[in-house]
Amino acid sequence: MIEICNITKRFGNFTCLDHVNLTIPDVSIYGLVGENGAGKSTLLRLISGVYRPDEGEIKIDGKETSRVAAKKEVFYMPDRQHYERNDTPLSIGRFYRNFYPEFAMEEYRYLLENFSLDENALVDSFSKGMKKQMFIAAAICANTKYLLCDEVFDGLDPQIRKTVNKLLKSAANGRKMTILIVSHYMEELDKICTEKGFLHRGRILAQEEWNRLLVEEA
Numbered sequence: 001m002i003e004i005c006n007i008t009k010r011f012g013n014f015t016c017l018d019h020v021n022l023t024i025p026d027v028s029i030y031g032l033v034g035e036n037g038a039g040k041s042t043l044l045r046l047i048s049g050v051y052r053p054d055e056g057e058i059k060i061d062g063k064e065t066s067r068v069a070a071k072k073e074v075f076y077m078p079d080r081q082h083y084e085r086n087d088t089p090l091s092i093g094r095f096y097r098n099f100y101p102e103f104a105m106e107e108y109r110y111l112l113e114n115f116s117l118d119e120n121a122l123v124d125s126f127s128k129g130m131k132k133q134m135f136i137a138a139a140i141c142a143n144t145k146y147l148l149c150d151e152v153f154d155g156l157d158p159q160i161r162k163t164v165n166k167l168l169k170s171a172a173n174g175r176k177m178t179i180l181i182v183s184h185y186m187e188e189l190d191k192i193c194t195e196k197g198f199l200h201r202g203r204i205l206a207q208e209e210w211n212r213l214l215v216e217e218a
Helices: 040-048 089-099 105-114 128-141 158-174 186-192 207-217
Strands: 002-011 014-024 029-033 055-060 074-077 146-150 178-183 195-200 203-205
Touching (some): 014 040, 029 158, 040 146, 074 128, 105 128, 128 146
Parallel strands (some): 074 146, 146 178
Antiparallel strands (some): 002 055
């Protein structure tokens, strides 16, 4: 379980997240909806330990996220993935295997083939959608307890989105994985998520309040 307790994050004089409280239950696919700039990506970076909160705390299975043991339980897939200029999908898999001992290399290669991605091609030659597919395959095959996805559907055509939905559902059910997806694709989240939260201007809204806000802004 991920517990977010009174988290506040500031950048200079700007308060990005304002005393956010959120609990993400085990073996769920939790969708966090919000417009651009709402603080969704910042929250993922806090959970993964990339950022430190100014106030409050985040616990993963009762452990603070700053602890190495807690970090190893989490795979964070940002919207923009980092890779080296000469990387191939195969070298990416080997890189992650160094950090995640349960990384399923053969399954990863199988998924690459299903996505029609050449494991020996340069990642730099891939389109944004192809890169996203490759990193989704790596994220699932890392076999961590928690998977954090930032805009996982961005850059994917409708058919690939369906495939990704199936993969994520399978990971949650078969691997007992807990998945947190932040996105502005409400329709896609409705198809896959068991629970949803709504982030607006740095705070979590109840669904009724979110629905009212959408009506007012329409």
